Amino acid sequence: MVQIRQQLAIEPMREADVPTVQEIERHIFTTPWPRNAYYRELSSRNSAYYIVLRREIDEGSEIIGYGGMWRMYDEAHVTTIGVRRDLHHAGFGRILFAGLVQAAYDMGAKWITLEVRTSNxxxxxxxxxxxFKVIGRRKGYYTDNGEDAIVMWSDSIYSPRFRRAYEANLERIDVTVRGLRREAGPTRDG
Incomplete structure (x- = not known):
C-alpha cells in the first residue's frame, strides 16, 4: 500500500468562501448561522478571525472545514468550528483547532475559551x-434543542504545560500543513 500525504492549507476565510462554509454548516448543525453572519464577522478584522481548511484535489482545492474566534482583550474565544460530515473523525478538526490556537498566539491572546455541547x-x-479544562456549564445554551454547553478554558497559552500539549497535538497531525507554524508561538510571561 502506498500512502500519499494530503496537502492541506489553513487560510484566512474570504467572502468567496462563505457559501461553501455555509453549505458545510447546514449539513453538520441543526441551526446554522444566519446568512449574513459570516460576512459581518469577516468585516470585523480587528476582533474576529476566521479560517478555512483547504485540501488539494485534482481540480484545485476544496474547503473541508472552517473555524473562527473573537479576540476580547487578552482572551481568544472560539465561536465556531466545523468539518464536512463525511470527513468527521479523520483528524481535520484537530488541524483546524491547532490553526485557531496559532491564531490566538498571533493575536496576542493569553487564554482561549470555548463552549461545546455536552453530547460532543x-x-x-x-x-x-x-x-483545556471544564470550568462551567451554560444551561440550555443551544437553542435548537436546549442542550447545555460545557464551558472550557485553557491555561495561559504561554505556560509550559499548554505549550507542551500544543506541540504534542502538532506531532499527531500526520499531514503537511501550510499556514500553520510548528513552534508554539512567541515566548511570553504568563
Whole structure:
C-alpha cells in the first residue's frame, strides 16, 4: 500500500468562501448561522478571525472545514468550528483547532475559551488533549434543542504545560500543513 500525504492549507476565510462554509454548516448543525453572519464577522478584522481548511484535489482545492474566534482583550474565544460530515473523525478538526490556537498566539491572546455541547464527547476529549479544562456549564445554551454547553478554558497559552500539549497535538497531525507554524508561538510571561 502506498500512502500519499494530503496537502492541506489553513487560510484566512474570504467572502468567496462563505457559501461553501455555509453549505458545510447546514449539513453538520441543526441551526446554522444566519446568512449574513459570516460576512459581518469577516468585516470585523480587528476582533474576529476566521479560517478555512483547504485540501488539494485534482481540480484545485476544496474547503473541508472552517473555524473562527473573537479576540476580547487578552482572551481568544472560539465561536465556531466545523468539518464536512463525511470527513468527521479523520483528524481535520484537530488541524483546524491547532490553526485557531496559532491564531490566538498571533493575536496576542493569553487564554482561549470555548463552549461545546455536552453530547460532543469527542470534541471535549480533543480540547482536553490541548490542555483545556471544564470550568462551567451554560444551561440550555443551544437553542435548537436546549442542550447545555460545557464551558472550557485553557491555561495561559504561554505556560509550559499548554505549550507542551500544543506541540504534542502538532506531532499527531500526520499531514503537511501550510499556514500553520510548528513552534508554539512567541515566548511570553504568563
Amino acid at each position: 464527547d469527542g470534541a471535549m476529549r480533543m480540547y482536553e488533549g490541548f490542555g
